Amino acid sequence: MSNTTPIGLFDSGIGGTSIWAAINDLLPHENTIYLADSKNAPYGQRSKEEIIALSCKNTEYLLNQNAKLIVVACNTATTNAITELRTLYDVPFIGIEPAIKPAATHTKTQIIGVLATKGTINSQLFNAAVAKYKNVKIIEQIGFGLVQLIENGDLHSPEMTELLQTYLAPMIKANIDYLVLGCTHYPYLIPQIRKIIPEHVKIIDSGEAVARQTSSILTVNNALNSDPTKGAALFYTNASKKVLSEILNDYEATISEKEF
Numbered sequence: 001m002s003n004t005t006p007i008g009l010f011d012s013g014i015g016g017t018s019i020w021a022a023i024n025d026l027l028p029h030e031n032t033i034y035l036a037d038s039k040n041a042p043y044g045q046r047s048k049e050e051i052i053a054l055s056c057k058n059t060e061y062l063l064n065q066n067a068k069l070i071v072v073a074c075n076t077a078t079t080n081a082i083t084e085l086r087t088l089y090d091v092p093f094i095g096i097e098p099a100i101k102p103a104a105t106h107t108k109t110q111i112i113g114v115l116a117t118k119g120t121i122n123s124q125l126f127n128a129a130v131a132k133y134k135n136v137k138i139i140e141q142i143g144f145g146l147v148q149l150i151e152n153g154d155l156h157s158p159e160m161t162e163l164l165q166t167y168l169a170p171m172i173k174a175n176i177d178y179l180v181l182g183c184t185h186y187p188y189l190i191p192q193i194r195k196i197i198p199e200h201v202k203i204i205d206s207g208e209a210v211a212r213q214t215s216s217i218l219t220v221n222n223a224l225n226s227d228p229t230k231g232a233a234l235f236y237t238n239a240s241k242k243v244l245s246e247i248l249n250d251y252e253a254t255i256s257e258k259e260f
Contacts (some may be wrong), residue, residue: 003215006031007027007067007070007119008034008063008070009034010034010035010036010072010073010074011056012074012147013239015073016036017073017184018187020073020233024251027214027224029226029231030224030231031225031231033065034235034236037058037260038237038244040054043076043077043080044116046076046119051080052080052084054077055084055085056088069091069092069094069218070085071093072095073184075096075117075183075206076117078097078125079123084195087170094213094245097206098182099204099206100113103179104136106202108177110137111174111176111177112176113139114141115167115183115186116140116180116181116183117143117147117183120182121140126182137174141167141168145159146160146186146189151185152243153243160192164196171197172201176201177201177202186205188247190249230252233251235248235256238258
C-alpha cells in the first residue's frame with residue numbers, strides 16, 4: 001500500500017459524494033478517485049447478484065487505478081456485496097451501513113426512523129443490525145423514487161417534497177426522535193427534510209464515521225499521504241456530468257464522463 005496512491009470510492013451515482021466530502025475534509029492531502037455509476041442507478045432496485053457484479057466491476061476499475069483502499073460509498077452495495085468483495089480482492093474495504101447504533105443508543109422516545117433503499121432494508125446485514133435493538137421501535141421506510149430525482153437534479157422539485165412528506169409523516173406521527181439516513185444520496189435532502197420534521201428530531205448519516213474509519217485504516221497500514229500539498233480529486237461518471245458538477249461546485253475536482 002503506497003502513501004501517494006489514491007483512495008478509491010464508488011457509488012450507484014452521485015450520492016457517495018457526501019461520503020467523499022467528509023473524507024476530503026478530514027484527509028485533504030489524500031488523492032481520490034470516485035466512480036459515479038449513474039448509468040446503473042439505483043442499485044436499491046436491483047437483485048443481490050446484479051449488485052455484486054456491479055460492485056466487482058467498479059472495484060476492478062479502481063484497482064487498475066492503483067487504489068490503496070476502497071470505500072464502498074453506497075449503503076446498498078455495502079449491505080449486499082461487501083462480504084464478497086473482501087473475499088475476492090486483497091485491498092482494505094470500508095463499507096457504509098445505516099447508523100442505527102447511535103440512534104438506537106441515544107433515543108429518548110425509544111422510537112427511531114430509517115429512510116433507506118429497498119436493497120438496504122431487505123438485506124441480511126441491515127436486518128441483523130436492526131435485530132440487536134429489540135427494545136427500540138424502528139420504523140423503516142423505503143425511499144422509492146428519491147435517488148432517481150436526486151440523480152436528475154430535482155432536489156427541490158414539488159415531486160420530491162411530496163414524496164418526503166409521504167415517507168416522513170408516519171415517523172412523525174409515531175414520535176421518532178432520530179432519523180437515520182440509510183442511503184448516501186439522502187444527505188443532500190437534509191434541507192428539505194428539516195422543513196418537514198419537528199426541530200427536536202436529530203438526523204444521522206454515516207459520512208463523518210466513515211471518514212474517521214478511513215483515516216484509522218490508513219494510519220494502521222502506515223499509508224497516509226505525507227505530501228503536504230492538496231490531494232487530487234478525480235471523478236468519473238458513466239452518465240451526464242451536469243448534476244455531479246453542480247454538487248461538487250465548491251470543490252477543486254476534475255470531472256469526466258467515461259464508460260466503465
